[in-house]
Each structure stands twice: as structure tokens, then as C-alpha cells.
Amino acid sequence: MTFKNCSNPEHAEPLPATSEFFYKDKRASDGLTARCKDCLKARQRRYYKENREDRIAYQRDYNRVNQIRILRWRMRNLEHLRCYQRHYYRRRRAVILPRQRSYQQDHRTRIKNVKTP
Numbered sequence: 001m002t003f004k005n006c007s008n009p010e011h012a013e014p015l016p017a018t019s020e021f022f023y024k025d026k027r028a029s030d031g032l033t034a035r036c037k038d039c040l041k042a043r044q045r046r047y048y049k050e051n052r053e054d055r056i057a058y059q060r061d062y063n064r065v066n067q068i069r070i071l072r073w074r075m076r077n078l079e080h081l082r083c084y085q086r087h088y089y090r091r092r093r094a095v096i097l098p099r100q101r102s103y104q105q106d107h108r109t110r111i112k113n114v115k116t117p
């Protein structure tokens with residue numbers, strides 16, 4: 001098995017040159033990204049943290065401009081969306097349920113006053 005150094009200078013350990021540790025990149029001579037997956041994920045997280053407001057504003061604008069296109073995509077991919085949402089819920093249940101409970105407690109009177117048809 002061949003090993004490869006991640007190009008992040010803070011990451012010294014060589015890793016196996018496989019798609020388990022590096023993303024695939026058709027442009028690279030060995031077909032893998034220069035940085036390892038963990039370093040790219042960490043960089044992405046840091047970037048989002050530092051540019052959160054800009055990213056949220058960009059996403060909001062994109063969604064507004066592309067409303068029709070997004071709706072069309074959703075209609076064409078209903079099955080995929082349902083599957084994704086089911087898995088997302090299963091994966092994040094431990095976070096979603098307490099958040100829901102806390103919201104319901106905070107909005108008890110408002111929820112009680114909702115009239116159902």
C-alpha cells in the first residue's frame with residue numbers, strides 16, 4: 001500500500017493513499033486531493049464559522065432567486081427527499097427531540113391556542 005503526506009503543514013503523519021483518507025480528485029496525478037479528508041473538513045468548518053453571516057445571506061439570496069428551480073427539483077426528487085429526511089431524523093434524533101420539547105415548553109400557550117379545522 002502506498003502512503004501519502006497530507007499537504008497541511010500541521011499534519012505530519014503519512015496516510016494510506018486511498019479514498020478512505022483522501023477525497024477523489026480527477027485533476028490530481030494520483031487521483032486524490034492533496035489534503036486529507038479530516039483536514040479539509042476542519043478547514044471547511046473553520047471557514048463556515050468565520051463567514052457564517054455571509055454564507056447565510058448568500059444562501060438566502062440564492063434560494064430567493066432560484067425558488068422555481070428548487071421547487072421543480074423537489075417535485076422531481078420526492079422519493080429521494082423523503083429517504084434523506086428519514087435518515088437525517090434517525091441520525092439526529094438525539095438533538096432534534098430535546099430541541100422540539102424545549103420549543104413546545106417555551107411556546108405552550110401559543111401551541112394550545114392553535115385552532116385545528
Ligand SMILES: [Zn+2]
Nearest residue numbers: 006011036039
Ligand atoms: Zn491532513
